[in-house]
Amino acid sequence: EAGVAQSPRYKIIEKRQSVAFWCNPISGHATLYWYQQILGQGPKLLIQFQNNGVVDDSQLPKDRFSAERLKGVDSTLKIQPAKLEDSAVYLCASSPGGLVEKLFFGSGTQLSVL
Amino acid sequence: GESVGLHLPTLSVQEGDNSIINCAYSNSASDYFIWYKQESGKGPQFIIDIRSNMDKRQGQRVTVLLNKTVKHLSLQIAATQPGDSAVYFCAEEAAGNKLTFGGGTRVLVKP
16 A cells, blocks of 8 residues: 655755645545644644545644645645744645544655755 | 754663653543654654553553553553664544644664
8 A cells, every 4th residue: 555645855945935745645545634843843733634625724824834635635735935943844644534543644845944 | 052842852772671651641631642653754653552441552562551640651662672763752632633742752772
């Protein structure tokens, strides 16, 4: 079974630039999550989708972050404009029907904002 | 300058010894807990879970203990191996299928 795919693997940008991350969840997984993991900390949930609808985006900084999952499969997370404090690993995860015990993570995109 | 976030608690253990990793959780309403292992450059990987109606659960070489009175969770790894070197996170689930992760502990296995 293929895992959660994410790209790019690494990204370096300057502050105030924009960046986008892509995620392809495990086939058949209806629920998709984006997490932000700052170095030395646990992952923090940014947004949760159920199919193509948003379930929870309460911790998403909506003035600069946006995410979409238009066809209920792939998802894109965008930051515009980026700030220094956005430097982190952005992890995508998926699960069947929102079951956290069956949550699988991708390897993440490591973002450095200079 | 230093960043507080860079300094993970670290457990250094001799290969073959047992490891104990501790976690304090915050929400008394949490009813499900998971331990994750995260290797460098990878996402967190499920190790073992426990529900709040249990106080102990065993897996292969791993045991999770839950003390709801003091809101404490521990992960025991038996006969620690070099492949166990990683950062370990506990996570708690309260209502709504939402996981909250704690701070991690780095385990370094010495040969």
